[in-house]
Amino acid sequence: LVGRKLPIVADDAVEKDFGTGALKVTPGHDPMDYEIGQRHGLEIINGMHEDGSMQVPGLPYDGLPALEARKRVVDDLKAQGLLVKEEPYTHEVGHCDRCHTVIEPLISEQWWLQMDEMRDNALAASDARKVRWHPERYERTYLDWLRGLRDWNIGRQLWLGHRVPVYHCDNGHVVVSVDPPGECPECGSKNLTQDPDVLDTWFSSALWPFATLGWPDETEDLEAFYPTDVNCTAREIINLWVSRMIMTGIEFMGEVPFADVVIHCQVQAADGSRMSKSLGTGVDPRDLITKYGTDALRAWAASVAMSSQDVRFDETRVEGYRRFCNKLWNATRLILGSPGTPPAESPGTLEAREHLEDRWILSRLSVARRDVTAGIEGFTFQDSINAAYGFAWNEFCDWYLESIKERLRAGDAAAQDVAYFCLDNLLRLLHPFMPFVTEELWSRLPGDRDYVMRAEWPELLDRFVDPGAEEEFQQVMAIVEEVRGHRQAAGAPARGGHLHLDGISGPVAGLAARLGQVELVQEVDGGVPLAIAPGRVSFPAGSGDARRQKERQRLEEDLAKMEAKLANPDFQAKAPPEVVANLNERADATREAVRRLTTGE
Known part of the structure; x- marks a missing residue:
């Protein structure tokens, strides 16, 4: 078809058991083929224009779109009796994730960054434990990629981005300069044009920890906030972003940009598929915030962020945290609404409490404070929010406040002291996870208070621990x-x-x-x-008879409706089988409930 002889070479990269064991290679249009070509000194031929059309002068395929040219080639091979057979097979072809266009690799001249020294510096920092990973298993992902690192293609042919700091004079000389040069140092030409390429987005992003603080100027922000403490991110950008921030931080600032890297899990769609706007499987956080509130969404995110495995999105759990916000409101309203004089911000000595419920809740508060703090310090945020949630809902609201309701109504100062003290500490513990509702409730507590976000973290409460x-x-x-x-x-x-x-x-x-x-x-x-x-x-004799009779009557009415529906031939013929099966199960369960109420079991 092309009118020239093709060299035949042997290479280990070819899968001899796949197909015929022979492979056509195009060193100018495939990364693997390029490596094969380099090993065997094959000619690199650019057979495609940048617009995706074929570049084969003198042949009938010149200028055709790639897919159309492919069909023409097959037709011509058939016409010449050269096509042995056709068979379908599965292979991986890159597509743009936005427009789904097939990606065609193309040989071109690009700007590269030599990575050997930067890689070695990053490995040395890892050996010195200057960066800690949470969970630790992700450090292996980082190090494996780093050890196999090659030079980095940092040039991109895009409209937007940081311009490559390279200039060309009209005599063909290349000038690399941060500031626009007045003339070419090689020939003195003043006709200089900046290279049209921009830097890779990830190169620009790699500068983020210090570029956002005024670098290269030595600003107060740069001195105060570099290096920072924690970088929290997703596992899919460990290599693209985290590793490069570490390398550029060492290169330009002389030290790593953060001490801890926290890798959170990935939230999947409810069916386990990847969340994607283009696939329609994504969930807009703004819709959830409108429906359930910012704090509910934030608390839910904290409860799953550090899960050992990816999690499927469950909207009912976000709704559950909205109910938790309501629970906090109601608890605060109950405490603030009790008669008597509210205690001061620090209600004084609380250790000597005579009531069992007071001593118990203070002991449980000390445990909650310990567990919430440990979770935050260890980056297991789900442990923190679960500890705070369990204490607030189950222990403080459901049991303690229920225990002291009568005492609060009577203006019992001891009950008020303990209730206010627990609520004060609880709002501090919850604030990192639910900042808005805790700030609002904090502002309603008695005393001259600054914002809860400026309040001290709850002190160690070990003195309240009371196993008895x-x-x-x-x-x-x-x-x-x-x-x-x-x-x-x-x-x-x-x-x-x-x-x-x-x-x-x-x-x-x-x-x-x-x-x-x-x-x-x-x-x-x-x-x-x-x-x-x-x-x-x-319990009083016969106290439940009337209620039992009423419940049985209600169930019998429901059962009659279900049996009538099941006896309807149209329903049996038209309803999906799973709907019919579900109704049968409900009817059986209702019959059993009626029987138990009738027999008194």
Whole structure:
């Protein structure tokens, strides 16, 4: 077809078991072919114009688009009886991720940066442990790439970017200069034109840690903020960005730009696919912020950021953190609305508390402070937000505030002191993850307060650690939960009933009875035994009969509707099989619920 002889060479890069074992190579249009060509001294032929059309003067394919030329070549081979066979096979072809155009490699003259010295300096910094990686496994990714590093093509043929600092005179000399030269140092020509290329985006980005601070001028910001502490980023740009920031930082500033690199996980679409705007699988954070609030989204992100594996996006979890924000609002409203004089910002000595619930919550606060701090310092942010969330919702709101409601209504100063102290510390602990709601709630607390973002991190609270109080309150919670379970099973009202406990301390028994909404008595006639502690609980006879009857009536009505639908031939014929199966399962479950209510099981 081209009218010339083609050399035949042997090379280890060819997969001899693939196809015929013979491979056509184009050193000017494929990176692997280029290396083969270099090993064997093959001629580099540029067969394509920059617009993607063929560059083969004298042949009928000259000027044709590549795909059209490919079809013409196949037709001509067939016409000359040279085509042995055609068969489909799978191979990787690069495409633009925006317009999906096939990427055609093209040999061209480019600007390169020699990387040997910069690479060695970065490796030396790694050996000296000047940069720590979290999780540690990503350091291997960084080092493996660094050790195999080649020279860097830093020139790009784009409209926007930092111009390459290279000038050409009209006599063909090349001048490299940061500032525009007045004349060519080689020939004295004053006709100089700057090279049209711009620097690779990642080269410009590599300068970010110091270029944004006024470099090359020695500014106050540069002195104050370089090097910084932490770089938090994604694993796919460890090589593209993080490694190059380290190398340029050492090269231009003499030290690494940060001490710690934190690699977060990747958030996938709900089905596990990659989030992509072009594929329609992305989620716009602005929509989530409008729907759930900034703090809810931020707290959710912190809860998954350092997961050991990629996570699938679950919008219900973001919604859950919005409910958490509401929980904080309600807790603050309850505390601020209690009668009496609010305590000062520092309510004084809190160690000597007589109430079990006070000693327990202060001990749990000390544990929460420890766990939140450890998570932040160790870059396991999910541990921090989970510790703060668990303390705030389960322990502080659900148990402690419930325990002291009556005391707050009575203006109990001790309860107010502890509640305000815990809320004060909780808002500080949550602020890095939920800055807006915590700042708003902080501003409503009594006392002359600056912004919570300027407040001191909660002090060590080890003096409040009280294993005895924690063990006793754990017993309270277990008893209360069992009492509530028996109440629900009996269909009894939310209040009322009798509780008898043997061998349980007075504070534990009294608090358990109060939270369980039952009366603590010396004996219980009948009732049911407790599994968690020696004792029994009983509820008024027949107290649940009316409620049980009402629930059974509701379920029977629902069951009648489901059975009527299942008996409808049109529904059976037209509804998807999974819908029919689901309705059958619901009907079976409802029948079982009706049976249990009827028999009293």
